[in-house]
Amino acid sequence: MRLLRLVLSGLAVLTYAATGRTDDLPPAGRPIESVVDQFVDAKMAADKVTPAELADDATLVRRLTLDLVGRIPTVGETDAYLKSTDADKRTKLIDRLMASTAFDRHQAIQFDVMLNGELARQGRGSVRDYLTQAMKDRKPWDQIFRELMLPGDTDATKAAGEFLRARVTDADKMTNDVSVAFFGVNVSCAQCHDHPLVKDWKQDHFFGMKSFLARTYEAGNFVAERDAGVVKFKPIKGPEKTAKLMFLTGAVVETDTLRELSKDEQKKEKEAADKKKDKTATAAPPRPKFSAREKLVEVALQPKEAEFFSRSIVNRLWHRFFGSGLVNPLDQMHSENPASHPDLLKWLARDLAAHKYDLRRLVRGIVMSKAYSRDSRYSSESRPEDKYFAVAKLKPLTPQQLATSLKIATTDPKSFEGLKESEFEKRIEQAEQAGRGLASLIAQPTDNFQIGVAEALLFSNGDRVAKEYLTDGGGTLLAAAKAAKEPTDAVALLVRTSMARPAGDDEVKALTAYATERKDRAADAYKQILWALVTCPEFRFCH
Template sequence: MSRTFLSMARKTLLGVTTALFVLHQVELQAETDHPNSTKALEVEKVTQIIDREITQKLKDQNLQSNPLTSDAEFMRRVYLDVTGCTPNQTEAQAFLSSQDPHKRAQLIDTLLQDEGFGTQQGRVWRDWIAPQELPSEGNGGNQPIQATRNLGKWFADQFNQNKPWNQIVHEVVTVDGQLKDKPQGLFYSLTGTDTGIPEPAGATRAITSLFLGLDLQCAQCHDDPYKEWKQTDFWAQAAFFKNVQSNFNGRYFAAVTETFGKPTGKGAKKITTRDRSNNGLITIPKDSFENAGKVVEMTYLLSEKIQVEAKQPLRPILSEWLTSKDNPYFAKAFVNRTWSYFFARGIVEPIDDMRPSNKPSHPKVLEVLTQEFIQSKFDVKHLVRLILNTDAYQRSSLSIEKEDKKLRESFGRYPVKVLSTDQLYDSLRQALQDPKLDLRTYDKKALRRFGESSPVGDEYTEFQRLFETDENDSTHFTHGIPQFLALLNHPQVSSGGPKVDKLIKAKTEPQQAVNELYFETLSRPPSPDELDEALEYIQEDPDNKRTYSGVLWMLLNRSEFMLVR
């Protein structure tokens, strides 16, 4: 597709944006006229717009949306989605017994203030930037595991402080300095070469995909015949990263900077292109299918050229455009990505292909949320609050006959998702009340003869390695024999952990024990059938430690435990 077409498409898109924004303003205006206008009402107003479009689309397809889910299911879902962990028994019972009609909205507010919110979003962004299969010191590569965790923690802090998203991204894109002070600097190493050296092409792929929702991958080597991107679009972006260089401390990435001349400092490494072109220009490297050696001028994506001084740092210039509220992709990409985190599907799908010709399934939903996000100065918690308060988020995940997939894709049904590695680890630790849960079967002292080392990480790394999930599709169940062999047989899971020890020590009666164990795992009391079966199992064996552990083991191996639904 030609460049001209694209520019036109973009203009049209901006036109639509403006029109919708006006509509949105009118609706919000009507609402502020209300004498008792509050923040909550505002939320309600926005969620109504969202739910109206979703309902209309369902109607157009002759689909009937699922009813709202039960309080118990909602509670477990929102705890896992927001804080990454199931509620404990006290929290669960408090919510379930509350008679307050606004208790769902209140719970959402409470959880957004919980530290778990940042922790979970931080881990999600960590895994999007650094998928678990990247090389690490634990598997024969260079990626420092601790630095990657620090990156996740850095994001967690930003989210918990509710730092505006444009500010967070600015701090990632323009990072300059030592990794120990600025953990987000690892971004340039993770998106770099196999050995972790920053690379313009890698940074470009990551920044366009993660922050703009655009997939320019193919355009790295040739004009993309299926999309609108030309190869020069890609390299015009890459030119911003031409001067990024890094310092390594031994094998490990230690600092990132954008200065000129030869790299300085211990283990300094220049970017991999040996490019002698002027500042603001980049040469397409030799290994490209097309146009190798061609010099490309730096531009904002689909925009006019930029004049730069000879020694001017380039990333701040990029960031100014990238994180601006006028950038047609930036806010929208975050909204779509966040939506997809909850619904396991973006409003534009795939989430990093938001080019104009790939239309959103629900344009109004995307637009109203984007405008809200921009209006609120990129307030992440506000955006999440809006999403969670929709009926769409609070619908049952139960499937009804054949229309399942269509219904889910139209957001008439909440998806059934598999617990992410972190959600599973935290929920297991909570259920067993074992903060140091360790499912390793090997230790570092394993065989050290030449050529036989076993890379063994700490208990968290090894858990992640075993229970890795698909960070791009939470409805994709990837566990198989090794994961279930661990849950079936590992003594840490089958022998009840500190939780059962406490039940035994307190001489807990079987009925109460079963009740507690259900709450700590499935966040609900047992049904009469479930209670009877568990009690029957307990009565057949005088050893309560064994039987209580057995009930807990059974619960941890339940499908219901492994799922968000």
């Protein structure tokens, strides 16, 4: 039986390579990483694309640590991984990182940015505190979605209300933001007319989604919802229309609440709205008899309709770890913009739903794959297109990744040695907290990332980086370098700590020569070397 399964699996790969599709998706229960590699390898084979070699151990431990816990590894972590001969060391590293509290905090930051983008950086809409606890509690993605759409009055769920609160005064923005964040669909172009380029999206879709959300309003510390409401719109041709409660798939929720509020209802809403002035209110307004937002959650998670929901989060996580989505742009999931690997996306979405939207399981499967582990260097100048995932893509560090990594890169590595696990976790959290100020000054990277003028000036001319990271007081990397007996030892320590890898012979030779020429001012020489290391492209990117 096992031989038969292997033969059938091989035939599936050959069929995909020959036709670009399989008649049947791989069976449920297959490890995620094996399915990822099956489809990615098959597409490359079909198009005669040669993948890059697998990344070396130093690159892989740095990539995994950055992606999973938001920082570079310490010298001790890097050395332990490089020296280990355990055949399962990669699996154990992934499981250790994902079991840490730093994993929860990093995922919360990443999801907060994914949900809110620039709003979060403006101090609006951020649900980081809620997400941190949700990740710690290992809440599945569908539950997180439900609580963001239907924030309750408990401390745990009330914090989720900030997502809607930040958008409550602009129902059009709330409609598009919800569609983009949870379903990978930007419907804004269908607001004034049917989408001119995408036949999938009509005005009915935009205003149908708006009908689910337009009844939302703010009442004191809470996000409330009206018992009834109506959204009307004017098509390009024909009379004004009343929007139905219609999901992106065209599924309609029938209701008799599509009407204007009565005078009595308007009076009650005004009384609730007046509570905005009283931010000490602890009692949530009564829930509506018919909640349109609750119906949105219900229909979006129904098996026949959940494809948008599950595919979108799969695509976003794939983009985070690979630097490019299976569908690009991330908010353009429609029939005229197919995925690079449609069957892979379909299988991953189905698998995620079958396993109750377990985000950790999906993340682990992605980073366990061979596709994730490829080198970012390629053997020829003609690199394959991103859609093949044949070579790792450089990913700019996020503000918090960069700031935390700077703190670790400029700290004496002995500060992290000999600590109990709980003490090590606490030291890492302190590094994160120390970097928050700097992180607030760095722009969130986008797909077409270029270092901005503000960041360039911050690192080249500003004194904040020098004062916070390039000092030689006790416990710093520069202090340890100054205490080294020989310049070669100091240089090796500087590179090994900041770059999270052993120094190359050419690096040691060149940097030692630089330090030796300035032996009368060795401290300044080491400071310049460290500054050059932490501001170079190798440090700035996850590679």
